[in-house]
Amino acid sequence: DSSDKSSDSSSSSDDVITVGFSQVGAESDWRTANSQSMKDTFSKENGYDLIFDDAQQKQENQITAIRNFIQQEVDYILLAPVTETGWDTVLQEAKDADIPVIIVDRMVDVSDDSLYTTWIGTDALCEGRKAAEWLNGFAEAKGIAASDIHIADIQGTIGSTAQIGRTKGLEEGVDKYGWDLVAQQTGEFTQAKGQEVMESMLKQYDNINVVYCENDNEAFGAIDAIEAAGKTVGSDIANGEIMVISFDTTHAGLQDVLDGKIECDVECNPLHGPRAEELIKKLEAGEDVDKLNYVDEEIFAHDDTVKSVKATNSLDEEKDFDVTPLT
Numbered sequence: 001d002s003s004d005k006s007s008d009s010s011s012s013s014d015d016v017i018t019v020g021f022s023q024v025g026a027e028s029d030w031r032t033a034n035s036q037s038m039k040d041t042f043s044k045e046n047g048y049d050l051i052f053d054d055a056q057q058k059q060e061n062q063i064t065a066i067r068n069f070i071q072q073e074v075d076y077i078l079l080a081p082v083t084e085t086g087w088d089t090v091l092q093e094a095k096d097a098d099i100p101v102i103i104v105d106r107m108v109d110v111s112d113d114s115l116y117t118t119w120i121g122t123d124a125l126c127e128g129r130k131a132a133e134w135l136n137g138f139a140e141a142k143g144i145a146a147s148d149i150h151i152a153d154i155q156g157t158i159g160s161t162a163q164i165g166r167t168k169g170l171e172e173g174v175d176k177y178g179w180d181l182v183a184q185q186t187g188e189f190t191q192a193k194g195q196e197v198m199e200s201m202l203k204q205y206d207n208i209n210v211v212y213c214e215n216d217n218e219a220f221g222a223i224d225a226i227e228a229a230g231k232t233v234g235s236d237i238a239n240g241e242i243m244v245i246s247f248d249t250t251h252a253g254l255q256d257v258l259d260g261k262i263e264c265d266v267e268c269n270p271l272h273g274p275r276a277e278e279l280i281k282k283l284e285a286g287e288d289v290d291k292l293n294y295v296d297e298e299i300f301a302h303d304d305t306v307k308s309v310k311a312t313n314s315l316d317e318e319k320d321f322d323v324t325p326l327t
């Protein structure tokens with residue numbers, strides 16, 4: 001077991017709040033930033049004793065971690081679930097032990113919503129819709145016919161909220177606008193798998209001109225594969241370039257937007273530590289908290305072809321989102 005446990009069992013004074021955090025893994029830059037945010041927030045200086053467990057992208061490791069947290073009688077369990085399903089049993093155990101569970105980042109799909117206290121995270125479906133609307137706006141502005149748009153979708157971890165929402169947003173766009181969805185395969189949210197999948201898709205299909213990467217690390221791998229195949233990433237898709245669309249807006253991702261390697265990057269904010277702490281403070285004060293807490297996010301593009309997009313979020317509100325050009 002190589003998981004990273006950074007607890008201090010000696011600090012058991014009454015005002016210290018013990019928090020067990022089951023993290024998905026370290027698959028992406030986004031995830032690294034998310035872990036750092038949680039560690040910075042739930043620090044000893046801030047009055048917490050954090051037990052951090054890295055599950056290495058495996059649900060069974062997360063279930064084991066949660067059971068350990070229950071045994072250690074932590075005050076709160078924070079869970080960033082790898083996939084949506086399969087949590088009923090262990091969350092029931094936490095509930096029976098009277099330990100509030102805060103779901104962070106991805107969502108859980110449970111039969112009974114009282115199995116968790118609250119959720120804080122991003123609206124992955126809305127993110128996918130923003131990307132699709134951006135692509136439609138771009139194609140319309142450039143006079144590119146829908147039937148000339150040939151998309152490869154490098155999906156995230158199958159069954160994770162981020163994958164489900166982003167894939168669905170794209171598929172809705174395909175239905176609505178009539179684009180050609182050439183291939184779909186998971187890149188597990190990693191750079192290595194993103195590269196591998198892009199490589200094999202390029203060998204199999206010669207007409208791909210848009211790559212929809214469900215996170216930045218997959219995009220980095222896809223860009224490497226495209227360039228290694230002697231092709232160019234960029235927006236001139238009518239003349240042989242391959243356009244990369246991505247999610248997360250990591251530092252390196254935004255640099256690629258500036259450089260015109262990623263054409264559109266939809267923000268997904270990883271800094272959930274302070275947001276989770278705010279929820280804990282309210283719970284400590286006996287206040288009510290909302291069940292679902294969505295974080296607002298932006299869109300960045302390499303140029304200003306598309307100035308704003310209209311998209312419906314998961315609360316069924318249609319909203320306008322400004323696109324920030326990074327030229």
Ligand code: GYE
Nearest residue numbers: 027028030106162189215
């Ligand atoms: O986009 C990806 C990470 O669940 C929103 O997981 C998160 C996603 C994020 O691996 O980079």
